[in-house]
Amino acid sequence: MGAAVLVSARGVRINAIDRGAGDPVVFLHGIGGDAGNWAPQLEALAATHRVVxxxxxxFGRSDRTYGRMSLADYARDVLVVMTELGIGRAPIVGLSMGGMIAQTVALTAPQRVASLVLADTSSSADADMKADLTASGAAAVAHGMPAVATAFMPATFSRAAVAENRRYVRDFEENFSSTDPLTFNIGLQAIAELDLTDELHRIDVPTLVLVGDEDALTPPEHSKTIASTVPGAELVVIDDAGHLSNLDQAGAFTEHLVRFLDAA
Structure with a gap:
């Protein structure tokens, strides 16, 4: 996968994959995942870019902390890691919770963001979403992550991927199941506070919004809201893809990503 580095961010060690050379691109994963979720895209881009x-x-190999976290806190970690790795400004690619963090970075430190790719994400949490997040967090703490993972998989991947029990579905479920339930709940609580829609008009960098047509966790309507609010944003709906469209349809996702980065 590439060199792993540990960066100290406000007293916490943040693990990152850092490989390739050229213009940097920063990737942010979704809740319950890790940097490895971006494997197809890192492999494709490392020949021409520095991918971080x-x-x-x-999550992953980064340190656990058990105090309250906000999306702004996660965003500050991203900025510290970029600084420590000598990255002043870069495109930021975020999926799901990573897309929420990416939006937060763009709004709080616009000078650090060259362009944005927001995949299978949302810009605000409505009452139903907050209720689902609260229930999922409570279930994780009470019953453990494997039970939550079993419930999440049908909503996370396309129907075909789940039915065929594809390898990346199994790998993600195994990784998701090993997530610390307390840090998972902390992340869900941060997502529940998401309220960025009214601020998105301030984003003034090239923005690509990608979403799977079968995304049940952040349905395409969420992405349509983002794309219609960020000035000049492009929306692409990926066929036969669920919430992790970068894995469900890795080829199509990567093709759109590369095209966008080349043009931005």
Whole structure:
């Protein structure tokens, strides 16, 4: 996968994959995932770019912390890691919770963001979404992550991927199941506070919004809201893809990503 580096961010060690050379691109994964979720895209881009994929605080090989976190806190970690790795400004690619963090970075430190790719994500949490997040967090703490993973998989991947039990579905479920339930709940609580829609008009960098047509966790309507609010944003709906469209349809996702980065 490439060299792993540990960067100290405000007293916490953040793990990151750092490989390739050329213009940097920063990748942010979704909740319950890690930097490895970006494997197809890192492999494709490393020949022409420096690709940096973080394990967000509490996930993957990064340190666990058990205090309250906000999306702004996760965003500050991203900025510290970029600084420590000598990256002043870069495109930021975020999926799901990573897309929420990417929006936050763009709004709080616009000078650090060259362009944005927001995949299978949302810009605000409505009452139903907050209720689902609260229930999922409570279930994780009470019953453990494997039970939550079993419930999440049908909503995370396309129907075909789940039915065929594809390898990346199994790998993600195994990784998701090993997530610390407390840090998972902390992340869900941060997502529940998401309220960025009214601020998106301030984003003034090239923005690509990608979403799977079968995304049940952040349905295409969420992406349509983002794309219609960020000035000049492009929306692409990926066929036969669920919430992790970068894995469900890795080829199509990567093709759109490369095209966008080349043009931005």
């Amino acid at each position: 994929a973080l394990d967000s605080r509490g």
